[in-house]
Amino acid sequence: METVEYKPSTANIVGDHITFRNGKVVNTPFKLNQQQEHALLVLEDFINNPSKYDNSVTLSGYAGTGKTSIISIFNKYLNSIGIEPLFSAPTHRANAVTKMNNPES
Numbered sequence: 001m002e003t004v005e006y007k008p009s010t011a012n013i014v015g016d017h018i019t020f021r022n023g024k025v026v027n028t029p030f031k032l033n034q035q036q037e038h039a040l041l042v043l044e045d046f047i048n049n050p051s052k053y054d055n056s057v058t059l060s061g062y063a064g065t066g067k068t069s070i071i072s073i074f075n076k077y078l079n080s081i082g083i084e085p086l087f088s089a090p091t092h093r094a095n096a097v098t099k100m101n102n103p104e105s
Contacts (some may be wrong), residue, residue, distance in 0.1 A: 020044050040074060040077070047083070
C-alpha cells in the first residue's frame with residue numbers, strides 16, 4: 001500500500017469548511033486540525049484512486065479524535081458528488097453512532 005505524502009495546506013481550511021482538491025466545499029461543525037484535514041484529503045484520494053490503497057481504507061484513532069465527525073463530513077462530500085456510501089465499523093456501537101450521524105446513508 002502506498003503512503004500518501006502529507007503537505008499541510010491551511011489554505012484548504014477556512015473557518016468552518018474544507019475545500020477538497022476537486023474544488024468542492026463542505027461545511028464542517030468545527031475548524032479542522034491538520035490531521036483531520038489530511039484524513040479527509042486521503043479519503044478523497046481513495047475515492048479517485050482506490051487501487052492505490054488496495055481497494056480499502058481504514059480510518060482509525062483514539063477516542064475523541066474526530067473519527068465519526070470525519071466520516072460525517074466525508075459523507076456530505078460524497079453526497080455532493082453523487083455518491084451514496086455504505087459505511088462499516090467493527091462494533092455494533094460504532095455502526096449505531098455512524099448511522100445516527102448519517103441517517104441518509
